[in-house]
Amino acid sequence: MKKLAEMLPGKVSTEPEDLLCYGFDASGLQAAPAAVVWAQSAEDVAKILGFAYSNNIPVIPRGAGSGMTGGSVPSKGAVVLSLERMNKILEIDRENMSVLVEPGVINGNLQRELQRHKLFYPPDPASMDFCTIGGNVAENSGGPRAVKYGVTRDYVMGLEAVLPDGRIINTGVKTAKGVVGYDLTRLLVGSEGTLAVVTKVRLRVLPLPEAVITLLALFDDTARAGAAVGKILTNGIIPRALEFLDRGTIHAVENYKPVGFPKDTEALLLIELDGRPQTIAKEAERISEIIRNLRGEVTMAEDEAAGEKLCEARRAVSPALYHLKPTKINEDIAVPRSRIPEMLMTLNRLSEETGITIVNFGHAGDGNIHVNIMADRNNKEEYDRAQNLVKEIFRATLELGGTLSGEHGVGLTKAAYISMEIPPAELDLMKRIKGVFDPKNILNPGKIFP
Amino acid sequence: MKKLAEMLPGKVSTEPEDLLCYGFDASGLQAAPAAVVWAQSAEDVAKILGFAYSNNIPVIPRGAGSGMTGGSVPSKGAVVLSLERMNKILEIDRENMSVLVEPGVINGNLQRELQRHKLFYPPDPASMDFCTIGGNVAENSGGPRAVKYGVTRDYVMGLEAVLPDGRIINTGVKTAKGVVGYDLTRLLVGSEGTLAVVTKVRLRVLPLPEAVITLLALFDDTARAGAAVGKILTNGIIPRALEFLDRGTIHAVENYKPVGFPKDTEALLLIELDGRPQTIAKEAERISEIIRNLRGEVTMAEDEAAGEKLCEARRAVSPALYHLKPTKINEDIAVPRSRIPEMLMTLNRLSEETGITIVNFGHAGDGNIHVNIMADRNNKEEYDRAQNLVKEIFRATLELGGTLSGEHGVGLTKAAYISMEIPPAELDLMKRIKGVFDPKNILNPGKIFP
Numbered sequence: 001m002k003k004l005a006e007m008l009p010g011k012v013s014t015e016p017e018d019l020l021c022y023g024f025d026a027s028g029l030q031a032a033p034a035a036v037v038w039a040q041s042a043e044d045v046a047k048i049l050g051f052a053y054s055n056n057i058p059v060i061p062r063g064a065g066s067g068m069t070g071g072s073v074p075s076k077g078a079v080v081l082s083l084e085r086m087n088k089i090l091e092i093d094r095e096n097m098s099v100l101v102e103p104g105v106i107n108g109n110l111q112r113e114l115q116r117h118k119l120f121y122p123p124d125p126a127s128m129d130f131c132t133i134g135g136n137v138a139e140n141s142g143g144p145r146a147v148k149y150g151v152t153r154d155y156v157m158g159l160e161a162v163l164p165d166g167r168i169i170n171t172g173v174k175t176a177k178g179v180v181g182y183d184l185t186r187l188l189v190g191s192e193g194t195l196a197v198v199t200k201v202r203l204r205v206l207p208l209p210e211a212v213i214t215l216l217a218l219f220d221d222t223a224r225a226g227a228a229v230g231k232i233l234t235n236g237i238i239p240r241a242l243e244f245l246d247r248g249t250i251h252a253v254e255n256y257k258p259v260g261f262p263k264d265t266e267a268l269l270l271i272e273l274d275g276r277p278q279t280i281a282k283e284a285e286r287i288s289e290i291i292r293n294l295r296g297e298v299t300m301a302e303d304e305a306a307g308e309k310l311c312e313a314r315r316a317v318s319p320a321l322y323h324l325k326p327t328k329i330n331e332d333i334a335v336p337r338s339r340i341p342e343m344l345m346t347l348n349r350l351s352e353e354t355g356i357t358i359v360n361f362g363h364a365g366d367g368n369i370h371v372n373i374m375a376d377r378n379n380k381e382e383y384d385r386a387q388n389l390v391k392e393i394f395r396a397t398l399e400l401g402g403t404l405s406g407e408h409g410v411g412l413t414k415a416a417y418i419s420m421e422i423p424p425a426e427l428d429l430m431k432r433i434k435g436v437f438d439p440k441n442i443l444n445p446g447k448i449f450p
Numbered sequence: 451m452k453k454l455a456e457m458l459p460g461k462v463s464t465e466p467e468d469l470l471c472y473g474f475d476a477s478g479l480q481a482a483p484a485a486v487v488w489a490q491s492a493e494d495v496a497k498i499l500g501f502a503y504s505n506n507i508p509v510i511p512r513g514a515g516s517g518m519t520g521g522s523v524p525s526k527g528a529v530v531l532s533l534e535r536m537n538k539i540l541e542i543d544r545e546n547m548s549v550l551v552e553p554g555v556i557n558g559n560l561q562r563e564l565q566r567h568k569l570f571y572p573p574d575p576a577s578m579d580f581c582t583i584g585g586n587v588a589e590n591s592g593g594p595r596a597v598k599y600g601v602t603r604d605y606v607m608g609l610e611a612v613l614p615d616g617r618i619i620n621t622g623v624k625t626a627k628g629v630v631g632y633d634l635t636r637l638l639v640g641s642e643g644t645l646a647v648v649t650k651v652r653l654r655v656l657p658l659p660e661a662v663i664t665l666l667a668l669f670d671d672t673a674r675a676g677a678a679v680g681k682i683l684t685n686g687i688i689p690r691a692l693e694f695l696d697r698g699t700i701h702a703v704e705n706y707k708p709v710g711f712p713k714d715t716e717a718l719l720l721i722e723l724d725g726r727p728q729t730i731a732k733e734a735e736r737i738s739e740i741i742r743n744l745r746g747e748v749t750m751a752e753d754e755a756a757g758e759k760l761c762e763a764r765r766a767v768s769p770a771l772y773h774l775k776p777t778k779i780n781e782d783i784a785v786p787r788s789r790i791p792e793m794l795m796t797l798n799r800l801s802e803e804t805g806i807t808i809v810n811f812g813h814a815g816d817g818n819i820h821v822n823i824m825a826d827r828n829n830k831e832e833y834d835r836a837q838n839l840v841k842e843i844f845r846a847t848l849e850l851g852g853t854l855s856g857e858h859g860v861g862l863t864k865a866a867y868i869s870m871e872i873p874p875a876e877l878d879l880m881k882r883i884k885g886v887f888d889p890k891n892i893l894n895p896g897k898i899f900p
Contacts, residue, residue: 095680095788096817118686140629151627153636154604167875175784176816177601177856179590179640180864181872181898182880186603186636190629207686230545236568236657279729334625338545366626367546406627414630422631425617429886430632436882448631 001035004079007047011038022080025065025072026127027413028327028377033060033074038082042160042168042199048081049197049443050166058445059164061193063103063135066127068330069411071139071192075446081197083134090200092117097205098157098174103134103198120208122149122240125407126315134198140190142407144241144272144314147365149206151407153189160200161188164438174202187433192409193444195437209274212240213284214307217269217291217298218262222246224294225267226341229364231290232271233337237283239365241272243314246344248359249321249372256320259310269296269364270314272307317361317370324357325374329386333397334406337367346396347371356386368406394420410448418450451485454529457497461488472530475515475522476577477863478777478827483510483524488532492610492618492649498531499647499893500616508895509614511643513553513585516577518780519861521589521642525896531647533584540650542567547655548607548624553584553648570658572599572690575857576765584648590640592857594691594722594764597815599656601857603639610650611638614888624652637883642859643894645887659724662690663734664757667719667741667748668712672696674744675717676791679814681740682721683787687733689815691722693764696794698809699771699822706770709763719746719814720764722757767811767820774807775824779836783847784856787817796846797821806836818856844870860898868900 005012013019013036024030034057039045052059058078065072074080087104094117101110107121107128114121124143125131131141137159142151158172172178172185188195219225229242245253245268250261261268271287273280284300291298301307321328335343344360347369351358357374371393375386394404394417404414404421419427431449434441455462463469463486474480484507489495502509508528515522524530537554544567551560557571557578564571574593575581581591587609592601608622622628622635638645669675679692695703695718700711711718721737723730734750741748751757771778785793794810797819801808807824821843825836844854844867854864854871869877881899884891 093786093788094684096786097683098786140633142627146627150604153633154600163875169875169879170873171876173784173853174786174851175818175853175856176787177592177596177784177813177818178853179855179857179859180853180868181860181877182645182883183590183603183636183640184876184879186633187883190633195632207683207688210686233547234544234657236660238657276729276732279726282726334623334627336543336546336548336624337626338543363627368625368627401624403623403625403628403630405629406625407629409629410631418630423620425613425619426621426634427631429619429634432886433632433883436879436886 004035004037004048004051007051008037008044011040011044022062022082023074025067025070027068027070027073027411029070029073029412031074031076033080034077036080036082038085040085042162045081045162045197045199046166046168048079049162049164052079052442053165053440056440056442058442060444061197063132064130066131067135067139067411068408069413071409071411071447073412084132086199089113094119098202099205100200100202101133103132103201105133107131107133107136114205115208118208120206121155121203122206123152123155126318133201137189137198137201138191138193139409142368144243144363147242147363148238148240153186155204156185156189156201157204158202159185159188159198161196161198163196164440164443169196172202190409192411192447194434194447195443211274211277211280212304212307213273213280214301214310215271215284215287215298216310217271217296218265219267219296220265222267222344223341224296225269228269228291228294228296230338232287233365235286235290237287239271240274241270242363242365243270244268244364245317245361246359248357249317249361252320252324252359253317256323257316270310321359321372321374325376327375327377327383329373329375329390331371331390331393332368332406332408333371333393333402333404334366334368335397335400335402339400340364340367340369343369343397343400347393350389350392354385354389356389391417412447415448415450418448454485454487454498454501457501458487458494461490461494472512472532473524475517475520477518477520477523477861479520479523479862481524481526483530484527486530486532488535490535492612495531495612495647495649496616496618498529499612499614502529502892503615503890506890506892508892510894511647513582514580516581517585517589517861518858519863521859521861521897523862533582536649539563544569548652549655550650550652551583553582553651555583557581557583557586564655565658568658570656571605571653572656573602573605576768583651587639587648587651588641588643589859592818594693594813597692597813598688598690603636605654606635606639606651607654608652609635609638609648611646611648613646614890614893619646622652640859642861642897644884644897645893661724661727661730662754662757663723663730664751664760665721665734665737665748666760667721667746668715669717669746670715672717672794673791674746675719678719678741678744678746680788682737683815685736687737689721690724691720692815693720693812694718694814695767695811696809698807699767699811702770702774702809703763703767706773707763707766709760720760771809771822771824775826777825777827777833779823779825779840781821781840781843782818782856782858783821783843783852783854784816784818785847785850785852789850790814790817790819793819793847793850797843800839800842804835804839806839841867862897865898865900868898
């Protein structure tokens with residue numbers, strides 16, 4: 001580590017405080033790295049990786065550490081490579097509707113900067129105020145707007161990245177289309193920092209929508225809320241967000257940061273429309289009609305500020321749940337949208353059978369449910385029961401044609417379960433692709449693959 | 451081959467007529483395979499590949515043979531594996547907005563079937579009336595609607611495919627989102643049949659847009675046509691098609707299939723809007739204003755049938771050009787949209803300097819230009835000059851930040867040029883990924899990589 005500190009003066013720390021701060025992420029998992037290094041350029045990253053490669057030292061790339069599955073939690077003796085200082089927006093190309101950013105740029109900062117240019121970058125993870133674009137690329141992050149606009153993958157045009165042996169590569173194109181060679185760009189997107197360290201990201205952006213309308217729908221019956229979701233979408237309306245909160249989640253939010261949701265509600269839908277003002281006004285009318293026909297109660301946020309307030313409430317869900325129980329096992333399964341009601345019924349059944357509280361919220365429009373299993377890590381018996389539930393939930397998810405993760409990735413927390421979803425031949429291909437990029441297995445080892 | 455015929459009775463031919471018919475594609479390249487096999491199931495494909503793998507026989511997967519770069523042209527002694535009989539639409543899941551199809555389904559047939567269900571699959575290559583979804587997946591096909599809706603990659607949710615050694619794999623998810631493991635799905639999309647043979651495709655579909663308006667704009671100056679394109683898009687209007695034809699192309703179409711375009715036009719824009727009727731009526735107004743302000747002449751197709759007629763004309767471009775000269779070297783470069791005027795100027799200069807006719811048309815909205823170098827293959831001197839031009843054009847394209855192919859892929863015709871665009875480290879990664887899937891190099895050998 002001394003040699004590394006000499007190579008990168010002022011950028012390497014072995015202070016206990018830093019080793020502590022950079023040793024965990026939002027999964028709650030924790031381990032102490034051997035050192036933390038802050039890169040400020042692709043060349044820095046190349047130096048660090050070149051050194052680590054020669055000396056067989058594991059390197060853990062890290063954005064804001066807001067990941068949910070331990071993807072940036074270090075293994076013992078590893079170097080944490082923080083990209084947070086590479087936080088510049090390098091280029092806003094309005095003519096070609098693209099931006100070039102460093103990986104440490106905070107998602108929300110990019111959103112705000114683009115807004116000033118009347119541009120729009122849709123992916124909006126709940127952690128948008130602190131998560132980084134580099135982290136979003138590593139995890140292929142989604143967010144409420146995915147139902148209309150897709151996920152991070154759909155916006156990454158090209159990458160600059162550093163291979164584990166220190167070579168800098170460039171993938172993708174600066175053009176809207178490009179089909180020369182294999183799609184290395186999308187192979188890196190969602191690879192959870194196991195194939196290469198991203199040092200520049202070119203993103204496609206869209207024109208800023210002219211207007212936004214937010215609707216809130218309350219139902220005293222979950223099945224009718226589900227029917228409303230189906231009805232809205234099959235009517236040809238694609239809202240930019242179509243979120244649901246179950247009863248347990250509504251209560252938790254109200255207790256943490258009161259918004260004024262009635263307490264006798266079984267299911268809540270939060271619907272955002274964007275586009276031309278007249279178009280979305282019509283769509284809002286039609287949605288209101290659908291909701292009322294299903295005996296839901298609907299209110300429309302009168303202006304964007306009021307709408308934004310409701311969305312803030314949605315983003316408060318995650319912290320609010322920590323007030324229910326000290327530990328939250330947070331899964332992010334996805335099922336085909338039409339299977340959501342069945343999935344919720346199964347979750348309720350499992351909760352009743354085990355006596356463990358499960359609260360659910362998420363993206364009704366795309367079938368991505370955030371399942372929160374509430375327990376106390378310090379109550380061993382309860383925590384074990386909660387852990388056992390995870391496998392049951394995954395089994396039910398896969399039976400409904402779903403996936404173990406819609407947004408959070410595999411990381412450490414789901415690595416033990418990956419073979420429930422990915423069969424041996426496919427898993428073998430993935431491992432051999434890992435070997436192509438990282439033959440010495442120094443980059444984020446132990447993640448994804450058990 | 452006799453053994454193969456025994457394994458798959460009635461599905462193998464070595465008739466000279468079949469060897470001829472299945473020996474070429476739209477690139478004009480041709481070679482005789484050793485046999486043609488028509489698979490009717492994934493199991494058939496697995497049998498054929500298993501046999502070929504054991505016996506080191508090259509296998510060339512083939513959809514409709516409408517590819518532009520020789521991707522399905524066999525090498526000597528190879529078996530052509532035709533997927534055209536696997537042409538069933540297996541499932542239309544309206545609730546979850548997805549369809550499951552076999553690879554031999556014709557793109558246009560899927561479009562029409564979906565229309566009956568009020569659904570919409572956007573990718574629309576000019577060859578849509580005969581090209582197959584499997585071929586579209588192999589090439590990551592685009593089409594005019596890519597400017598608004600993206601390309602094939604953006605609609606493929608998951609694949610069933612057969613590895614070169616005969617193992618059947620499944621990639622991707624049935625859900626809108628999924629981030630478990632590496633993105634094998636998008637690695638296969640655009641891999642030009644070199645990694646695996648696709649046997650089932652799950653595609654995302656959209657609600658059918660309520661209405662379409664088509665606009666035709668004529669300019670006596672190319673630069674002003676280019677300015678109109680920029681102006682439309684920076685006004686926040688994203689048409690579902692934004693096509694341009696240059697003077698040479700307009701003349702060729704008129705001579706082949708007269709539509710009534712005035713002959714003194716320098717550039718023509720064909721603009722399609724889709725969405726809610728009132729919204730697009732407003733957008734059409736705004737576009738007309740932009741065009742007139744730039745001294746263009748604009749006409750609006752009064753109904754969908756009239757609009758469809760104009761789009762048919764666009765699709766007639768390719769055959770029309772064969773009437774100019776017997777041989778058409780058809781490149782499909784893409785540049786960042788703002789660089790189109792520079793690119794067209796360079797193309798005109800190169801045409802003047804060499805005396806070779808070059809006509810250009812394409813997708814102005816996404817910078818994808820179809821550059822057609824017109825020559826006679828039987829006039830050796832002229833054809834050599836035309837061939838030399840290709841490299842010049844590629845060099846200019848890359849200097850403008852472009853790519854050698856926006857839609858057609860590399861295949862055989864661009865393999866010699868791939869290293870102009872893809873640097874050694876990236877090319878090496880791609881070749882090693884090929885090795886992971888196809889260690890014996892039996893699947894479509896000689897394509898993409900020189």
